[in-house]
Each structure stands twice: as structure tokens, then as C-alpha cells.
Amino acid sequence: MSNSKMKARSAAPQTTTVETISPQRAVQEYLDGLLLDATTRAREPEPPAPAPIPAPAIPEAPQVAPAVSAPAVAEDAVVVPAPPAPPEDGWIDGRPAWAQRKFECLLFRVSGLTLAVPLVELGGVLSLDQELTPLFGQPDWFLGLLRSKSEGTVKAIDTARWVMPERYDPASREQLKYVILMQGSEWGMTCHEVADAISLEPDQVSWRTDRGRRPWLAGTVIEHMCAIMDVAALVRLVDQDSRNGGNLK
Numbered sequence: 001m002s003n004s005k006m007k008a009r010s011a012a013p014q015t016t017t018v019e020t021i022s023p024q025r026a027v028q029e030y031l032d033g034l035l036l037d038a039t040t041r042a043r044e045p046e047p048p049a050p051a052p053i054p055a056p057a058i059p060e061a062p063q064v065a066p067a068v069s070a071p072a073v074a075e076d077a078v079v080v081p082a083p084p085a086p087p088e089d090g091w092i093d094g095r096p097a098w099a100q101r102k103f104e105c106l107l108f109r110v111s112g113l114t115l116a117v118p119l120v121e122l123g124g125v126l127s128l129d130q131e132l133t134p135l136f137g138q139p140d141w142f143l144g145l146l147r148s149k150s151e152g153t154v155k156a157i158d159t160a161r162w163v164m165p166e167r168y169d170p171a172s173r174e175q176l177k178y179v180i181l182m183q184g185s186e187w188g189m190t191c192h193e194v195a196d197a198i199s200l201e202p203d204q205v206s207w208r209t210d211r212g213r214r215p216w217l218a219g220t221v222i223e224h225m226c227a228i229m230d231v232a233a234l235v236r237l238v239d240q241d242s243r244n245g246g247n248l249k
Contacts, residue, residue: 090232095207096218102202107195107226108180111160111172114195114226121231123181124151125194132156139241143190146179154179157238159189162216163227185235198224 090097098120105116106125132144141161146154156179160172172192179188200221205228207219216234220227 094209095202095205096230099202099205099207099218102199104197104199105228106180106197107224108178108189108191109193109195110189110191111164111167111169113160113164114224115159115163115191116198116221116224116226116228117180117182117189117231118228119197121183121229123183123185123188126151126154126179126181126188128156128177128179128190139245142242143173143176146188151181153186154181154188155186156188156190159191162234162237182231182235185239187235187238189234200228 092100096118098118104119106119106122107114107116109115126146126148128146130147132146134144135142141158143156143158146156148154158173159180161168176190176192178191178194180191180194181188204223205219205221208214208217215237216229216231218228218230218233
């Protein structure tokens, strides 16, 4: 075989196969990543605490307590123990207080990701049929004020920037159509689409175990390909970040 033919064969271009990921698979991988990140961080062992140094014993002078007579208690009196104080974040036995039994959620979509807001934390839904009024000196995630006859003035936030900061695309601000009101607050989450309301049993949800990172995420539901939001936690984050000048992490 001649050298020219051998060179021609060696110079033949090689073809590479590029795998195409469907949008549904991309969302699935993102949901899996959210929950995996939340659970693996919770399983990381904490460094052992240093052993305490015992303090030297100091003898105390004996004290004689004065005699105190016990108050008279009626024979028919019933002592009722005080109920335990609820946890600060509202979670009981590894899930929110509203998820101790069957609960309902409203599904909505932002940049292809389906989110679920519990109806007990839903303040309402408004159509974004007018221009938002911008305010000077606000964080990047603050889109503006929405005037509503029924709800007054609502502060609209960029939901995609909060829930998907690592995948955020400024073009996602285009074609926003609705504002999901958060119960008991002046904030509203913008979205592209409002879907159906669903009922869920607590065991259908993969509840997150790490409450330190992404506190707005309560859990994921693989059956519906959605992430359930902890609205109360998101409101606290938005309020805190707004006071701190928008140092969103």
C-alpha cells in the first residue's frame, strides 16, 4: 500500500456522539441534586467537641433552708402539664407542621421547574397584566411593585433567581404571567404558569434533612416532578436579605 493512501486513511475525521438530554430528564436530575445535596450534607459527621476541663471543687458552707409550708391544694384540683414549645422552624418529626397529615398544594412553573406551594401558605394568585413599578436601590431579585385593588401593593420577587441561582438565565424574566402571594407577607413569587392543585400524603414526599442550605426547599415529589416550597422559610430569607441590602447567597 502506498504512503499516500495510508496518510489519507489516518487523516479521516473521527465522529463523536453527543448525548441529548431531554428537558424532563434535566428537571429530574436537578430535583435529585437538590435532595442529594440536602441529605448528604446532613450525614457528614461533625468534629468531636473538645473534652471539658473540670473546674476545681470549691467547698461550700452548709446552708440551712428556711422552712416553707406547701400551698394548700384542693383535693379535686387537676394539674395539667404545659404543652411542649413548638420548634422555631415549625417542623415536627422531620416535616413541616402542615404536613403531619394529608395536605394540598398548588403547582406552578418557573423556567421549566415545577414548584408546589402548600395551600395553607398560599395568599392568592394575581395576574401580571401590568408593568411592575421599579424601586431604586433594591436587590437584583426584586422585580418591582405590583398594584392590586384586592391585595394592595405586592413586592414581586424573581423566583428563578432564588430557587435556581446556579442555573439562572436573565431571559427567564420574559413572559412572566402570574404572582403567587405568600400568606402573611407582602411578597409574591413571579412565575410563568399556574398548573393544578394536588393532594399529597406525607409519605409521598422525600423530605429534606439539611435545613441549613436552601431553607426554602421542604422536599421533592418524584411522582409529580416537583419541589415543595417552605414558604415561611422563604419569607424569612427574603426579609433578611432585603434588610441586608440584597447579599443573596
